[in-house]
Amino acid sequence: MNRLLNQGWVKPIIFLFGLIPLARLAWGAFTNDLGANPVEFIEHATGDWAARLLLTTLLITPLRKLTG
Numbered sequence: 001m002n003r004l005l006n007q008g009w010v011k012p013i014i015f016l017f018g019l020i021p022l023a024r025l026a027w028g029a030f031t032n033d034l035g036a037n038p039v040e041f042i043e044h045a046t047g048d049w050a051a052r053l054l055l056t057t058l059l060i061t062p063l064r065k066l067t068g
Helices: 010-018 022-028 038-067
Strands: none
Touching: 010 022, 022 038
């Protein structure tokens, strides 16, 4: 796993995946697709993505222990 993370192209890809929620919100604002209450939509969307990213990062250690 460390060999994979030490390659130069992996970290920028991970950071770009972290920008997906921002891109989706920007596209929703650009296309006026945030619904009747955009503030509530943004709060729910960012909360959902925060939970997904938190669970993903918390799953890394158990997966590393299982796979060696």
